Amino acid sequence: MRICKLVATVAFSILAGNAFASDGAGCKTARLADGNWTDNIAQNGLAAVLLKPLGYDTHLEVLSAPLIFASLKNKDVDVFLNSWSPSVDSLVKPYLDDGSVVQLTVNMTGAKWTLAVPDYVWEGGLRNFSDIAKYRDRLDRKIYGIESGSDGNQIILDMIAGDAFGLKDFELVESSEQAMLTEIQRKVRGKDWAVFMGWAPHPMNNRLAMRYLEGGDDWFGPDQGGATVWTAARSGFAQECPNLGRFFTSLKFSVELENTMMGYILEDGMDGPAAAVKYIGLHPELLEGWLEGVTTLDGAEGLPAVRKGLGID
Template sequence: MKKFKTAAMAATAFACLATTAVAAEKAECKLVRMSDLGWTDIALTNTTAELILKALGYEVQQSLLALNVTFDSLKNDDMDVFLGNWRPVQDLDYKAYFDSGAVVPLTTNLTGAKYTLAVPQYVADAGLKSFDDLQKFADKLDHKIYGIEPGSNKPLLDMIAAKTHGLDGDWQVVESSEAAMLAQVQRAVAAKDFIVFLGWQPHPMNVNMEMTYLAGGDAEFGPDFGGATVRTIARGTYPQDCPNVTQFFTNLVFDIDYENTGMNMIMTDGLEVPAAATKMMRDNPRKVEEWLKGVSTIDGKPGFDAVKSALEIE
């Protein structure tokens, strides 16, 4: 009888501790703060994560930030997670954040990506096929390279400042946003004007227009036309602070076809981002199941069951 009472007391104590642990995690981790650079791929992946996390009982805050502000926000514990750590292009400028432990990688969420300068096919056909050809077409290009938001164009700014690839004259990087850059490209293509811009894969631009990636940009963007992987990263203590959410983000891995299809729904078909993200999950239930292995709701219930029910996944 004494042994039974002791065991019962121990079980009660463990249950109380477990309840306290869940409550403590709720207080610290219920709000998940995610950085958004204004890129369509991150909009798709962030919103996918947001829909799942809300179904699990979390709250999500997405903030539109420049890349450098994203890293500083992670370092200062003002942001929790970022799904757009493109490598190797971000490795050099942000190495210190990883070396210090202020920012930690959780997983590689995409392989087979690329990220470098590109031109419409008719510009390549005219002879502009590499970084070393830029100067020859400087006048036709109006000495302009079209980039995206500030903080993401540093390799190009450094290239112009150092006058590498024979660049000479008053070259400039036009910094704006993904949407503004693509609108400028579309206007140029319609008029058959010369333009050079920052291109990447995955993105519907690769299927919606004929384009060529420029060779010779290894120093700026890495080999294989800026061949890249994309990582999910977090503030330094997040894995210890929020293990359940961390497990989810560690599982959350995409592929090129998935992202191209989802982004095309948004940019070509005109679906709102949540609708596209939801449709992609309903069309790929096995992926969702993989993403939720070992993940629970915020109150400890099976994660996949909750998400399946909330998002009507068959």
């Protein structure tokens, strides 16, 4: 309820006040936090591609999750598009409480984020968090996470430290997202057992025969880590740059969009902007919603400028 009220209040204040104001020159560069996760790369790529024909530049700061929120507080970055609730709730709560970080909008529903296993491991009996320790030897006492500092890794470390589910003798293997997936694919080829961080949206759900574990509600949230993703901004950003505030409030994603764009990045070798251009070319109807009420930096109507800039008739 608290999140909904904050989002509604911020969104209303942006849209109700000075609805078609253009931004000043000090707003020309939007500074985006980048967690270096493929879904965030896709999100930031989409934002950059849309902002360029509007007359804005984007600057990416690659940061770990804890540093992202600290950087928003310190006004070193403006926006972060990949705040997953409830998994980031403990990280971001102090900043929401002191007002240094605000929630602009919920940008995606239907996501999930929890521990997963290959389907043959599920069929072998490991279906619940409480089953993990039973198979410690087959798992080599390891759980595969992503990069150090991520909120998912911290949850796993907290479980190990607190001996939740009897995991005190387990090790968290930290690596990049891609390195983790490469290792899991190697294990799948050999039918070796593994527990790893899984999430949707992500093309892993199509590439791997995998199942999400039950029983982790107290750690990753209900519905197998069901998540809401929201856009975080530094305090004052939407007031200082109302047009950018309106843009980032209107920029919404879907699981299907991110699954597809992430596939372009991971499987086709595209960068975020190239993936965004391809996806927009196939779904130009999305531009109207993303750009409703948004202008160029100098105050012209935004939608025609973006359509022209992207070569969309």
